[in-house]
Amino acid sequence: MSAPTVNIAIIGGGLMGREVAAAIQRWPALIDHPVRPRLTAVCDINPDALDWFDEIDSVVTKTTDYADLLADDSIDVIYVAVRHDLHERIYTDVIRSGKSLLAEKPFGIDADAAQAVLAALAEHPEAFVRCSSEMPFFPGAQLAIDYVRSGALGTIIEARNSFLHSSDLDVNKPINWKRQTQFCGEAGVMNDLGMHTWHVPLRLGWVPESVFSVLQNIVEERPGPDGLAVPCDTWDNAVIHSWARHDGVRFPLTTETKRIDPGQKNTWEFEAIGLDGGVRFSTKNPKLVEVFTVQNIPGGGREQVWQQIDAGSQSVWPTVTGPNFESGFSDTILQMWAAFLAERHGSLGDRFGTVRPEEAARTHEIFRAAIRSHEEGRAVGL
Numbered sequence: 001m002s003a004p005t006v007n008i009a010i011i012g013g014g015l016m017g018r019e020v021a022a023a024i025q026r027w028p029a030l031i032d033h034p035v036r037p038r039l040t041a042v043c044d045i046n047p048d049a050l051d052w053f054d055e056i057d058s059v060v061t062k063t064t065d066y067a068d069l070l071a072d073d074s075i076d077v078i079y080v081a082v083r084h085d086l087h088e089r090i091y092t093d094v095i096r097s098g099k100s101l102l103a104e105k106p107f108g109i110d111a112d113a114a115q116a117v118l119a120a121l122a123e124h125p126e127a128f129v130r131c132s133s134e135m136p137f138f139p140g141a142q143l144a145i146d147y148v149r150s151g152a153l154g155t156i157i158e159a160r161n162s163f164l165h166s167s168d169l170d171v172n173k174p175i176n177w178k179r180q181t182q183f184c185g186e187a188g189v190m191n192d193l194g195m196h197t198w199h200v201p202l203r204l205g206w207v208p209e210s211v212f213s214v215l216q217n218i219v220e221e222r223p224g225p226d227g228l229a230v231p232c233d234t235w236d237n238a239v240i241h242s243w244a245r246h247d248g249v250r251f252p253l254t255t256e257t258k259r260i261d262p263g264q265k266n267t268w269e270f271e272a273i274g275l276d277g278g279v280r281f282s283t284k285n286p287k288l289v290e291v292f293t294v295q296n297i298p299g300g301g302r303e304q305v306w307q308q309i310d311a312g313s314q315s316v317w318p319t320v321t322g323p324n325f326e327s328g329f330s331d332t333i334l335q336m337w338a339a340f341l342a343e344r345h346g347s348l349g350d351r352f353g354t355v356r357p358e359e360a361a362r363t364h365e366i367f368r369a370a371i372r373s374h375e376e377g378r379a380v381g382l
């Protein structure tokens, strides 16, 4: 029997809307997935943004008003990729329509917006809702997560999860909505990149008990639409030092989100170190996973060793891709969607899943505490 079709619509045909539309076209790469998505509709307030979607034969509806999509009974799932100040209204409207939602991070512009989305969900439990975070779907990241879950760390010493950019190094780069608090939110770079650094820690049960943060606004003005300088009032870099627990042991957990980290382009890094073992992975070298052991060296003594593994192509959902081939950003988007739609179908099992609404809302509590910590120069409990 062929898998049932799930009709998908996109609200926001910008950078991420196009990325997701393209990823869904690669669905046949997945082996025995329980559903078959078809992108049938797209909405953007900018009619020019809709033209790109002419490339995709299955798209039958293009509109500038998302109410058209909510009223369309043929649509099952909506992916929303718009400015942060628009999340709360559009997410709650989608939930109230009874359709499923894959929401983009940061899941509302702040903690209050995230709570409003949770409240709408509580009224409409039939709406299946998850939040986007694709980087943990790199095969190397999955290997690192499984390593930690295996207990191989022993007594934990410390862990770190980072997301690093350098896209704002050029001080003449024009302002855009992601660099303005009114559209991006008070949490600034934490709103932009923080979900990427908290998805894995929270899923491993590493909920911070307290945070001490260091926030920087490095470039305070940028050229506006007419070339004149306008305020660029968001945090560029944020480091959060927190205390969390692994197997009951309290340990330092650090997350870093940086828009200005010279040399980095979308680098996601995870590292966890314990007395018995350690693991680290960075998308900078996307095949490489390193694991730590202490072992007998032939002809030598007992030594501390970082070993290297090539992760290959396989992630959460099996694909036809040769196991030794390389994986990249677009593959992680496909895997995230495979996990999202399998979980919606009830077929994900114990595989790694997309961010749950309560996890997404918790990141805002963490960011709020981080802002307070920075302002008051002290650790803040959660």
Ligand SMILES: NC(=O)c1ccc[n+]([C@@H]2O[C@H](COP(=O)([O-])OP(=O)(O)OC[C@H]3O[C@@H](n4cnc5c(N)ncnc54)[C@H](O)[C@@H]3O)[C@@H](O)[C@H]2O)c1
Pocket: 011, 012, 013, 014, 015, 016, 017, 043, 044, 045, 046, 049, 064, 066, 080, 081, 082, 083, 084, 086, 104, 105, 106, 132, 133, 134, 191, 192
């Ligand atoms: N998961 C990731 O790796 C990742 C990467 C980048 C951005 N994002 C997130 O995706 C979201 C969108 O970011 P982007 O980079 O795609 O932004 P973008 O500015 O490239 O695209 C947003 C689009 O939304 C459209 N839009 C604005 N208001 C709308 C409305 N009311 N109805 C329909 N369309 C509307 C705009 O015209 C624009 O085309 C944000 O939440 C951002 O944080 C996620």
